[in-house]
Amino acid sequence: MQFYGTEIKNRLLLGTAQYPSPKVLTQAIQACGTEIVTVSLRRESAGGSGDGFWEGLRATGCKILPNTAGCHTVQEAVTTAHMAREVFGTDWVKLEVIGHSDTLQPDVFALVEAARVLVRDGFQVFPYTTDDLVVGEKLLEAGCELLMPWGAPIGSGQGLRNPDALRAMRAHFPDIPLIVDAGIGRPSDACRAMELGMDAVLLNTAVAKAGDPLGMACAMVQAIEAGLAGFDADPMEPRDMAVPSTPVLGLAELG
Amino acid sequence: MQIKVNSNPVEVQAERLSDALQELGFTSAAIATALNGQFVSREQRVEITLSPGDALEVLAPMQGG
Numbered sequence: 001m002q003f004y005g006t007e008i009k010n011r012l013l014l015g016t017a018q019y020p021s022p023k024v025l026t027q028a029i030q031a032c033g034t035e036i037v038t039v040s041l042r043r044e045s046a047g048g049s050g051d052g053f054w055e056g057l058r059a060t061g062c063k064i065l066p067n068t069a070g071c072h073t074v075q076e077a078v079t080t081a082h083m084a085r086e087v088f089g090t091d092w093v094k095l096e097v098i099g100h101s102d103t104l105q106p107d108v109f110a111l112v113e114a115a116r117v118l119v120r121d122g123f124q125v126f127p128y129t130t131d132d133l134v135v136g137e138k139l140l141e142a143g144c145e146l147l148m149p150w151g152a153p154i155g156s157g158q159g160l161r162n163p164d165a166l167r168a169m170r171a172h173f174p175d176i177p178l179i180v181d182a183g184i185g186r187p188s189d190a191c192r193a194m195e196l197g198m199d200a201v202l203l204n205t206a207v208a209k210a211g212d213p214l215g216m217a218c219a220m221v222q223a224i225e226a227g228l229a230g231f232d233a234d235p236m237e238p239r240d241m242a243v244p245s246t247p248v249l250g251l252a253e254l255g
Numbered sequence: 256m257q258i259k260v261n262s263n264p265v266e267v268q269a270e271r272l273s274d275a276l277q278e279l280g281f282t283s284a285a286i287a288t289a290l291n292g293q294f295v296s297r298e299q300r301v302e303i304t305l306s307p308g309d310a311l312e313v314l315a316p317m318q319g320g
Contacts, residue, residue, distance in 0.1 A: 013320030025318075040319025041287065042263040043312070046280030054285050054316035066320045075292060082294035083287030083314050154320070253285035 001199055003036075003177060004092070004124040004145055009038065010035045011224045013179065014217065015204020022056055024213050029060050032217035037062045038094055038202070040069050041084055054087075065126060070090065072107070079113045081123060090252070093118060093180075094126045094148070094202075104154040104182075108135040112142055119143030128181050131165035133172050140176065142219040147176060148202065151193060152183025155205045158188035163196055170197035187216075187223035194227025195235065256307040273300040276313070291311050 001008045014034040019025040029037060037057065059063070063161045066084035071077040074097065098112055099107025106129055115125050119142055127139050131149040141145060149169055152158035160166060161183065169178055180193040181202040190201045201224055210216035257266055260279060269275040272288065272295060288295045289312040295303055305311075 015318075017318040017320045019318075038319050040317045041314040042317035044281065044283070044286050044315035053318060057316075069319055079289050079292060079294050080314075082296075083289060086294075086296060087285055087287045087314070087316060 001177065003126075007107060008035055008200070010221065011200040012190075012217075012221050013038065013181075013200060013202035014207065015202070017204055018208035019213060022053060025208075026056060026060060028207060028213045028217040029062060031214045032221045034217070034221075035063055036065050038065045038067050038204070039052065039088065041080060041087065042066050063092070064088045064090055065092050065094050067089065067128075068096045071096060072098050072110075074110045074117065077110070078117050078121075081114075082121070085123070091122060091124045092126065093123050094128060096128045104129060107148075108132065111135070114140045115139055115144055116142040126179070131162055131169055133168060133179055136169060136173060136176075140173075145176070146179065147173065148179045148181035150182040151189065152185075153181045154182040156183055157185025157206055158183055159185050160192055160196075162237045163192065166193065166196045166198065184220075185197070187219045190220050191227035191230075193221035194224050195230045197231050200224075256305065258305055258307065258309045258311055260311045261275065261313060262310075267305065268302050271301060272303040272305055272311075275305055275311075276300065281313050285316055286313065289314075 010033050012032060012034045013036040015038045016025055066088045068077040068080045071080055077097045095115055097107045097110040099105050100129055108130060111127055111129060115127050118125050125144045126148055127144050128148050129135055136147050151160045177199045179200040179202050180198050184190050184201055184203040184206050207213050207217045257264055267275045267278055269278045291310050
């Protein structure tokens with residue numbers, strides 16, 4: 001699997017927020033073997049406090065995917081992306097332009113516009129989007145080489161609210177990497193996303209807020225691997241009525 | 256002059272952005288700056304002259320999802 005030419009083996013992208021401690025975060029990263037972690041930028045106080053976190057994360061050797069979380073306009077997102085590129089030293093950016101403060105739903109109109117600007121500025125954009133096919137097409141036209149549709153609202157842990165739409169995305173964009181971003185709550189959600197043909201899963205809260213973040217991070221990776229293997233093995237189609245699996249030919253007449 | 260740093264009113268003596276950051280104690284290498292909503296790169300900080308009322312944002316790495 002490649003994202004913008006970078007080979008990825010582990011299909012779990014992990015967020016770094018809300019862990020009980022920086023140590024637990026580092027342990028979870030190492031335990032599950034994720035290769036990509038998301039980070040953010042926030043206001044610095046004089047004297048500096050963010051360096052420790054950043055140094056600790058760099059030491060894991062993970063590829064860094066900075067986000068534009070909290071941005072509500074094109075300009076905010078574009079400026080934040082440029083700031084992140086300088087601090088984190090990567091052209092990758094998880095582009096979020098939030099349109100609604102309750103659902104944290106992306107403002108897809110501003111998202112497409114911001115993606116166009118950032119691609120022009122040399123960024124490799126990971127757009128956090130909805131499962132809308134038309135928006136997906138516009139993002140690809142803007143120069144994105146992959147899409148990150150939501151499963152459910154950020155941090156909700158509801159799983160996949162609209163699996164049919166994700167299946168349609170897979171069918172409509174057969175060669176585009178699709179990463180389900182947001183809403184995953186349990187390993188079964190991650191597994192199902194992969195069974196639908198998604199290429200990877202990005203999650204944060206489901207691991208960070210689990211009673212055992214290390215155990216949950218590992219469970220997510222196992223679920224993702226199982227879902228991927230299941231999709232590759234071409235599952236049977238569901239049927240409305242029962243069909244006996246034991247052969248009826250040669251069945252004894254005993255009644 | 257008075258400027259705003261991360262929305263807080265602050266008095267600075269320095270006129271150049273790079274000098275003002277030093278004066279205010281932003282010495283970490285892992286910071287990024289924006290002035291009045293526009294990104295200012297590390298290299299540009301020595302070229303930027305502050306004006307009263309400018310809005311400066313100073314950001315640093317943080318956990319994120």
